[in-house]
Amino acid sequence: MGRLTGGDPSLLRRINSAVVLHALRGADAADSPTLTDLTRVTGLSRPTVEGVVEGLMETGLVVEAEAEEGGAKRQGRPARRFRFRAEAxxxxxxxxxxxxxxxxxxxxxxxxxxxxxxxxxxxxxxxxxxxxxxxxxxxxxxxxxxxxxxxxxxxxxxxxxxxxxxxxxxxxxxxxxxxxxxxxxxxxxxxxxxxxxxxxxxxxxxEHWKGVGQDTDDMVFVLAGLSPGAGSLIGGRLHRGFGGAAGEIGALHLLGQEDRPESLLSTTDEPLHPLDEQAVAAVFAQAKRGDERARAAMDRFLQRLVHDVAALVLALDPELVVVGGWAAGLDGVLDPLRTELERFCLRPPRVALSLLGEAxxxxxxxxxxxxxxxxxxxxxxxxxxxxx
Known part of the structure; x- marks a missing residue:
């Protein structure tokens, strides 16, 4: 958008209001800014800042901190301090x-x-x-x-x-x-x-906001389960795809019908039924106890997950792959994924477990x-x- 002239004072007021509000919201809660502080931070004139703050107070988004919090009165007239009302x-x-x-x-x-x-x-x-x-x-x-x-x-x-x-x-x-x-x-x-x-x-x-992905704008989150899905951020923005179906790696088994989860996880010659997390957890428990057929089923399941993730990584070339969801708690998820990505990627991404877990x-x-x-x-x- 081009440089503003004086022809649209209403838009200019909205811009100035957003600038001041952003400064107040980002201020240290323990040290609410004064009008002088806001003038310095925003680069606006003091009369402009004062007028904007009064308007924001009328909307309920800003409050005079000392007046609300009942701070001790000092000799002389203290500078007015203001804070963003998160509770508004x-x-x-x-x-x-x-x-x-x-x-x-x-x-x-x-x-x-x-x-x-x-x-x-x-x-x-x-x-x-x-x-x-x-x-x-x-x-x-x-x-x-x-x-x-x-x-x-x-x-x-x-x-x-x-x-x-x-x-x-x-x-x-x-x-x-x-x-x-x-x-x-x-x-x-x-x-x-x-x-x-x-x-x-x-x-x-x-994960990009509060988890392991805070330091990167190019990442893939794998929600690992019976039918895994993935979410991707490219340049810090969520990539949904044309129809909202980006990351549906759980459908990749349709390219090879023998790779269906119920077959991969079977410890018999018949598909696993019912195919739910409780039944799969039982297979993994058997694998931990040393059951050879269960261990083979676990290996097939993890290898399938690895291949699904590798396909997405090759397409998007992210800096980070985060693994979360139910299967993230299974032993041996990360090492085979790292090994597979090192085989195929020119510059393999970092691989980490979700910090936020179920939340x-x-x-x-x-x-x-x-x-x-x-x-x-x-x-x-x-x-x-x-x-x-």
Whole structure:
């Protein structure tokens, strides 16, 4: 965008407001800035900063720190100090999984103020699963003392290929999930934007925000399970693909039908049935006890996972591969993956386990909600330079 002239004072005010608000939000909570501090940090004139701060106070996003916190009065007139009111609104991150519904709630600064989860049967219908979501959310809000009307945005991580409007185009992990208008159903419960994303994608966002991927903008997160999925960040931005199906490495077995998980994990001549995490965990337990057929099944499963990840790495050339999800807790996941990538990659990526574990999907969903609010508060600052 070109350099502003005086022709659009309304836009200029919004830009200046975003600049000052960004400075207040990034300030040290223990040392709230004065008008002089804000003038120095933003480069705006003091009258402009003072006018912007007064306007932000009227919206409830900013408060005079000493006045609210009841600080001790000193002799003379102390400089007025101000702080960003993170409690002026709240964000919600939700994970909808096969076995668990989890929720995290934070203020506008992304700091978590409440959390909760409940188990759900993997055979639960879509209606029953969504009812469990409502129960978990209500419980988390109640215990955190947060009114539902305070929510500014809700992020949701779900298995399956998710379209931009929150519809699950394909979801085989949960009963009745394919074709479900998940975003539309959830929006009935909230008076704020609801953003629905694939669970591996939200986990990738979480690791980049608070996990092992904080120091890189090019990474792949592998949600390792019976049907693995992956989320990718390229240049710090989530890569969803044309139809939201990027990273669906669990479908690679369709290229070789003998590589189906139920065959790979079988310790007999028949496919493993039922194919669920409990049955697979039993196979791995047998392998640990030295059962040769179980050890062979475990090796086949891990090798299949390694090949799936290697295919994605060869296509994207990331700096880091993060392994999370259920299978991340299995012995021997990382070493064969590193060995395979060293064979095929000119510059093999680092490989690490997730730091966030089971919290990764809900944490990433919370980050999506925070991103949405930040776009509303600060977007103009990145497109136009503020002027005095």
């Amino acid at each position: 609104g709240h964000l919600l991150g939700i994970e909808i999984g096969p076995h668990r519904i989890s929720a995290l709630i934070s203020g506008l600064d992304g700091r978590i103020v409440g959390a909760g989860s409940r188990e759900v049967d993997e055979s639960a219908s879509a209606d029953d699963r969504l009812e469990r979501v409502r129960v978990v959310v209500a419980d988390v809000l109640r215990r955190a003392g947060v009114a539902r009307s305070s929510l500014r945005a809700v992020g949701v991580g779900s298995p399956g290929i998710v379209e931009a409007d929150g519809t699950v185009r394909l979801g085989t992990a949960l009963p009745g999930w394919t074709g479900l208008p998940l975003g539309e159903r959830l929006r009935r419960s909230f008076r704020c934007p609801v953003l629905v994303e694939n669970d591996a994608n939200t986990a990738a966002v979480a 990764s999907v809900a944490t990433g969903a919370l980050r999506l909600a925070l991103d949405h609010v930040e776009e509303q508060l600060f977007a103009v600052e990145t497109t136009v330079t503020a002027r005095r």
